[in-house]
Amino acid sequence: MQLHRLHLTNFRQFRSETVEFALGDDQNVTVVHGQNGSGKTTLKNAFLWVLYEESNFNLRPDKLASQGALAEVNAGETVAVEAALEFEHEDVDYEVTRTYEYQRQASDDYLGEIVDEELSLSYETADGKRGTRQNPQRSIEQILPERLSDLFFFDGEYITQLSEGHSQDEVKEAIQNIMGLTIIERSIRHLGEVEGRFESEVQEHGSSELSELLDTRSELRNEVEDLTGSIETKKESRQRLREEISEIERKLEGIEEAAELQEERNRLESRQDALQAEIAEINESIDAEISKKGHLPFVMPAIEATAQDLDDLRERGEIPSEVSNQFVDKLLAQGECICGRRLEEGTHPYDSVEAYRSDAAENGVDQAAIRIISHLTSIQDEQAEYLDTVDELLAERSDLRDELTSVDEQLDEIQGELEEMNITDPETGETPSELESARTRKKSEREELKREIWDLERDIETREERLEEIGEEIDEARQEESQAELARRRMQATSKVQQQLEASFEQLQNQVREYSNDLVSKTFDEIATKGYEAEITDEFELRIRDQLQGEYLEVDKSRGERQIASLTFIGSLVQIARERYESDTDAEYFSGGIYPIVMDSPFGALDDEHRRTVSRVIPRMAEQVVVLVTDSQWRGPVASEMNEIASRQYRLDFDEGDGDTSYPRSRIVEEEISQKVNQ
Amino acid sequence: MSDSSTATTRQYYHRHDIYDKMVSDWEIFDSLVDFFVFSASVGYAVSDRPTVNTYDDKEFQGKTDDGTRGEMLWMHFTDKPTYRAVAASIAYQHTSDSSALVEPETQLEVLARYAHAGAMRLDREFGDAANPPRDGLVSFIDKFHEADGTTDNEDILSQIVDSFDSDMMSS
Numbered sequence: 001m002q003l004h005r006l007h008l009t010n011f012r013q014f015r016s017e018t019v020e021f022a023l024g025d026d027q028n029v030t031v032v033h034g035q036n037g038s039g040k041t042t043l044k045n046a047f048l049w050v051l052y053e054e055s056n057f058n059l060r061p062d063k064l065a066s067q068g069a070l071a072e073v074n075a076g077e078t079v080a081v082e083a084a085l086e087f088e089h090e091d092v093d094y095e096v097t098r099t100y101e102y103q104r105q106a107s108d109d110y111l112g113e114i115v116d117e118e119l120s121l122s123y124e125t126a127d128g129k130r131g132t133r134q135n136p137q138r139s140i141e142q143i144l145p146e147r148l149s150d151l152f153f154f155d156g157e158y159i160t161q162l163s164e165g166h167s168q169d170e171v172k173e174a175i176q177n178i179m180g181l182t183i184i185e186r187s188i189r190h191l192g193e194v195e196g197r198f199e200s201e202v203q204e205h206g207s208s209e210l211s212e213l214l215d216t217r218s219e220l221r222n223e224v225e226d227l228t229g230s231i232e233t234k235k236e237s238r239q240r241l242r243e244e245i246s247e248i249e250r251k252l253e254g255i256e257e258a259a260e261l262q263e264e265r266n267r268l269e270s271r272q273d274a275l276q277a278e279i280a281e282i283n284e285s286i287d288a289e290i291s292k293k294g295h296l297p298f299v300m301p302a303i304e305a306t307a308q309d310l311d312d313l314r315e316r317g318e319i320p321s322e323v324s325n326q327f328v329d330k331l332l333a334q335g336e337c338i339c340g341r342r343l344e345e346g347t348h349p350y351d352s353v354e355a356y357r358s359d360a361a362e363n364g365v366d367q368a369a370i371r372i373i374s375h376l377t378s379i380q381d382e383q384a385e386y387l388d389t390v391d392e393l394l395a396e397r398s399d400l401r402d403e404l405t406s407v408d409e410q411l412d413e414i415q416g417e418l419e420e421m422n423i424t425d426p427e428t429g430e431t432p433s434e435l436e437s438a439r440t441r442k443k444s445e446r447e448e449l450k451r452e453i454w455d456l457e458r459d460i461e462t463r464e465e466r467l468e469e470i471g472e473e474i475d476e477a478r479q480e481e482s483q484a485e486l487a488r489r490r491m492q493a494t495s496k497v498q499q500q501l502e503a504s505f506e507q508l509q510n511q512v513r514e515y516s517n518d519l520v521s522k523t524f525d526e527i528a529t530k531g532y533e534a535e536i537t538d539e540f541e542l543r544i545r546d547q548l549q550g551e552y553l554e555v556d557k558s559r560g561e562r563q564i565a566s567l568t569f570i571g572s573l574v575q576i577a578r579e580r581y582e583s584d585t586d587a588e589y590f591s592g593g594i595y596p597i598v599m600d601s602p603f604g605a606l607d608d609e610h611r612r613t614v615s616r617v618i619p620r621m622a623e624q625v626v627v628l629v630t631d632s633q634w635r636g637p638v639a640s641e642m643n644e645i646a647s648r649q650y651r652l653d654f655d656e657g658d659g660d661t662s663y664p665r666s667r668i669v670e671e672e673i674s675q676k677v678n679q
Numbered sequence: 680m681s682d683s684s685t686a687t688t689r690q691y692y693h694r695h696d697i698y699d700k701m702v703s704d705w706e707i708f709d710s711l712v713d714f715f716v717f718s719a720s721v722g723y724a725v726s727d728r729p730t731v732n733t734y735d736d737k738e739f740q741g742k743t744d745d746g747t748r749g750e751m752l753w754m755h756f757t758d759k760p761t762y763r764a765v766a767a768s769i770a771y772q773h774t775s776d777s778s779a780l781v782e783p784e785t786q787l788e789v790l791a792r793y794a795h796a797g798a799m800r801l802d803r804e805f806g807d808a809a810n811p812p813r814d815g816l817v818s819f820i821d822k823f824h825e826a827d828g829t830t831d832n833e834d835i836l837s838q839i840v841d842s843f844d845s846d847m848m849s850s
Contacts, residue, residue: 283813290816291708295720297824299765302723306768306780311839313777364781368767372780375764376840382761387824390817 001144002624003596004086004093006050010069010079012042017668019043019650021596021626027647029619030626032668033634034652039666040628044600047153050083050098052146053119065102067110068663078103079112089143093124096140110663144595147177151573152622155600162569163562168540171569175512175540178573184505191498198491205484210477217470220463227460234449234456241446248439255425258418258432265414268407275404282397286390293386300383307376310369415440512576513540519572524565527616534565542569560610563602564617570597571621578623596624603633615641687754690787691740694749695798697806705811712755716762719790722797723769724823731773731792739795751791753783766790 003021008014022030034040048054055064069079084097098119102112121136133139150158151174161170176185252262332343332354341349419440421432517536524534533545544561580592602618603611615638618625627646629638649671657663692715701708708714722731731739741748756762766786770779773789804819805812 283811286813286817287707287811288709290813290820291710291713291717294816294820295717295765296761297820298717298720298724299769302768302772303764306771307839309771365777368780371760372764372767373840375760377837379761379764387821394817 001593001595002088003626004088005084006043006046006086007082007084008046009082009084010066011046011081011083012064012066013039013654013664013666014042014668015066015068015665017666019668020648020670021624022646022648023624024647025623027645028622028624029642029646030624030648030650031629031634031642031646032626032650032652033629033631034666035631035654038652038654040630040652041155041600042666044153044155044598044628046083047085047598048149050085050096051140051144052149053098054146054149063111064100065112066663066665068657068665070102070104070110070112071663073104075104075106075109078115091126094121094143095123096121096136144593148577148595150174151177151570152595153598154570156602156604159563159566159570159599159602160604162566163542163544171536171540171542172509174569174573175509175516178577179508179512181505181508184501184508188498188501188505191494191501195491195494195498198487198494201487202484202491205480205487207477207480207484210474210481213470213474213477217467217474220467220470224460224463224467227456227463231453231456231460234453238446238449238453241442241449245439245442245446248435248442251425251428251430252418252432252435252439254427255423255432255435257423258421258435261414261418265411268411268414272404272407272411275400275407279397279400279404282393282400286393286397289386289390289393293382296379296383296386300379303372303376303379307373310373313369513538515576516569516572519575520565520568523568523571523617523620524561527568527613528561528564532561534561534568536569542566560606560613563604563606563610563614567602567614567617567621571617574622594623596626597622598626598628600628601630601633602627603629603638608637612637612641614638618642619645687752688783688787689750689752690784690791692749692751692791693739693741693747693795693798695747695795695802697798697802698749700806700808701801705808705813707811707813707816711749712751712762715749715751715790715794716765718797718801719769719794720765720797721800722793722795723772724797725800726793726796728773731789731796734792734795739792751787753787756783769793 002023004023005018005020007016007018009016019030019032022028032040032043045055049064065079065081069081073079079102080099081102082097082099084095086093086095088094096119099117100114101116101118103115104112119136121133121139122130123133124130144152158170162174175181249262249266252258332350335343343350415436418432418436421436424431513536520534520536520542524532528534531546535543535545537543542565544565574595574597577592578594581594583592599618603614606614611633618627619642627642651669651671653667653669655662655665655667657665694711698711698714698718701714702711708717756766766783766789767780770782770786770789771777773779773793774785779785779789805815808815
C-alpha cells in the first residue's frame with residue numbers, strides 16, 4: 001500500500017485542503033509541521049476516519065463538520081464533510097471517499113446533525129479497468145486490516161507505552177496483530193470453554209451405574225439358573241416318587257386281600273381327575289361369560305336410558321332427519337343442486353337447499369341411534385344369556401363338586417381300610433398297612449414338592465421380571481455411558497488440539513519476537529548512543545540494557561533511546577509484514593503487506609541530540625513515512641536530518657478566526673525545496 | 680364419522696394392578712379391553728358424573744413414570760357392536776349431548792374416567808384375593824343385577840325396538 005493523496009473537505013478546521021505524499025526509495029518521508037492545535041492530530045485521525053470510520057478525537061463525531069462551513073449555510077441546509085484518500089495497492093489505484101452530510105438545525109447551530117452517510121471505494125487497474133467495490137469496508141479490511149491500524153497510525157503516546165516497564169501486553173498484542181495470531185488466541189480460549197462443556201457432559205452422563213447393573217443382572221441370571229436347577233431336581237424327585245407310588249400300588253394289587261380295594265381306588269382316582277377337569281372347564285366357561293358379558297348388568301341402565309332418549313327424539317321427529325345433513329352439505333360444497341341449479345352463497349337457491357339441513361340432530365346421530373336400537377334386543381339377550389348360562393354352570397359345577405366330595409370320602413375310606421390291613425405278603429414280607437403308609441407318605445412328599453416347585457417358579461418369574469427391567473435400565477445406562485464416552489473422547493481431542501494450538505501459538509509468537517529482537521537490536525546498535533543495547537526479552541518486554549553495568553536500567557523517559565527502541569520495534573514489525581508479503585510460502589493467518597506509517601509527534605520532549613538520533617530511525621522504519629510534528633520539534637536537528645529524505649513538506653497555517661465573521665481554519669501549505677533548506 | 684378415520688383414536692387410562700391380576704394372573708378376563716369395559720361399566724354403576732369429572736388427567740389416565748399408564752385403542756371396539764353400544768350409551772348419559780354418540784374420542788375418555796372408578800372398586804373387592812375370585816365376581820354381578828331389577832323394563836325396550844323398526848330402520 002502506498003499513499004498518494006489525501007483531500008479533506010469541511011473536515012474540522014480544514015475547508016478544502018490536500019496533502020500529496022512522498023514516494024520513492026530514497027525520499028520516502030512526508031513531513032507536516034505546524035503549531036500546537038493547527039491540525040496535526042486531525043490529519044492523523046482523518047486517515048482512521050476515512051478508512052475505518054474511527055476517530056480518536058476527544059470530541060464527538062458529530063463535531064466533525066467545519067464551523068465555518070456550517071456558518072455559511074442557512075438552518076435546514078446541509079454541509080458535506082468528506083475525506084478522500086488516494087492510494088495504490090498491488091498495482092491498483094484506489095480512492096476511498098467517506099462523506100457525512102450534516103444539516104444545520106438552527107442559526108446558532110455550529111455542530112449540525114448527521115442526516116446521511118456514504119462510503120465508496122473506486123479503483124482503476126493497471127490496464128485501465130475502472131470500477132467501484134460493492135462492499136468497500138470489507139475491501140479496505142482486506143487491504144489494511146483495522147487491527148493493524150495502531151501499528152501504522154500512531155502517536156508519541158503509543159511510542160512511549162511500548163518502551164515503558166510492564167509493556168508486555170502492548171508488545172505481545174503488536175506481535176500477535178502483525179502475525180494475525182489473535183485468531184489462534186481466540187481459538188485457544190474458545191477450545192478451553194468447549195473442553196469445559198464436554199467435561200460437564202462427562203460428569204453428567206458418566207457413572208458406575210452400568211457396571212453395577214451388569215453385576216446385578218449377572219447375579220440374577222445365576223439365581224435363575226440355580227432355581228431352574230432346583231426345579232429340575234424336584235421334578236425328578238416327584239417323578240421318582242410317582243414311580244415308587246405306582247410300584248406300591250402294583251404290590252397292593254398283588255396282595256389278594258388288598259387287590260380289590262386298590263382297583264376300586266384306581267377307578268375312583270380316575271373319576272376324581274375327570275371331575276376336577278370338568279370343574280376346571282366349567283370355571284373357564286364362567287370366566288368367558290364374565291369376560292364378555294359380565295359388564296352388561298352394570299351398564300344396562302345406561303343403555304336403556306339412552307334408548308328411551310332416542311325414542312323421544314324419534315317421536316319428536318328429530319331423527320331420522322328428512323334429508324341427510326351430509327347430503328345437503330355435499331350439494332352446497334359442490335355448488336350445484338340435484339335439479340342442476342348453481343348454488344352460490346347468498347343466492348335464493350343456496351338458501352333454499354341450506355334450509356333442508358336439520359339442526360336438531362348432529363351428523364351421524366341417526367346411524368348411531370339405529371346401531372344402538374338394533375343391538376338393544378341382542379344386548380338384552382346377551383344379558384339374559386349371561387345370567388342363565390352362569391346359573392346353569394354354577395349348578396352343574398355344584399353337582400360335580402358334590403360328586404367329587406363323595407369320591408374323596410370313598411378314597412379316604414379305602415385308605416383307612418388298607419392302613420388297618422396287617423396281612424403279610426409272603427413274597428415281599430410287607431403288609432398292606434405298611435405299603436399304604438408308605439404310599440400316603442410319598443403322596444404327601446410329592447404334594448410338598450409340587451408346592452415347592454410352584455414357589456420356585458414364582459421366584460423365577462419375579463427374577464425374570466426384574467431381569468427384563470434391568471435389561472431396559474442397562475440399555476439406558478449404555479446410552480448414557482456411550483454419551484459420556486463420546487464426550488470424554490471429544491474432551492480429550494479438544495484438549496489435544498488446544499495444547500497443539502498453544503504450542504504453535506507460543507512458537508510463532510517467539511519466532512516473531514526473536515526475529516523482531518534481532519532487527520531491534522541491530523538497528524538500535526547502529527543508531528543509538530553507544531553503551532546501550534535494546535532487546536525484546538523472553539517476557540516480551542522491550543528493555544534497554546546498560547552495557548557497562550550488564551544490568552537492565554530504567555532509562556529516563558526523556559532519553560531518546562526509549563523512543564528509538566520503540567520505533568525500531570515498530571519498524572521490525574513493518575519489515576516482518578513486508579517479508580511475509582513477499583514470501584512464497586503460504587501464510588495461514590496473515591499474508592502480510594507493504595504498509596506506510598503515519599506518526600504524530602514522535603519526538604516527544606527529547607533534547608536536540610536525541611531528536612537528531614530519532615530522525616535517523618524514521619526513514620528506515622517503512623517504505624513510506626508520514627511525520628506530523630510541531631514547529632518546535634521540526635526546527636533544528638530534525639529538519640536538518642530529514643531534509644534530504646523528506647521530499648514533501650507541508651506547513652499548517654492556522655487561523656482561529658474571530659468567532660463572528662470568521663471561524664477556525666487551517667490551510668495546508670506545501671513548502672518549496674528552498675524553504676526546506678532554510679528551515 | 681367413518682371407522683377408517685377413527686382407527687387411530689386412542690386414550691390413556693389408569694391401568695391399576697387389578698388389570699394384570701384379572702387378565703394375566705387369574706386369567707378370568709380374556710383381554711385388557713374386556714376388563715376395561717367391565718371396569719367402566721362397574722364404575723358407571725357405582726360412581727356418578729360429578730365424581731368422575733373431578734379426576735385430573737394423571738388420575739384417570741395413569742402416569743408413565745410409575746408404570747400406571749395404559750393405552751386403549753378405538754380399533755378394539757370397531758368390530759364389537761355391544762362394546763360400541765356400551766361406549767356410546769355411557770358417553771351420552773355422561774354428557775347429555777347427542778354428539779357423544781358419534782365421537783369415539785369422547786366415548787373413550789368417558790369410559791377411561793368410569794373405568795378408573797370401577798377399577799378402584801374392584802381392587803378393593805378382589806385385589807387381595809389369593810385365588811381367582813371367580814365366584815366372588817359372579818356374586819358381585821348378581822347382587823347388582825338383583826338390586827337394579829332392570830328386567831322390569833323389557834316390555835318398554837321391546838316397544839322402543841318395534842317403534843324404530845317401523846319408523847326408521849325401514850326408511
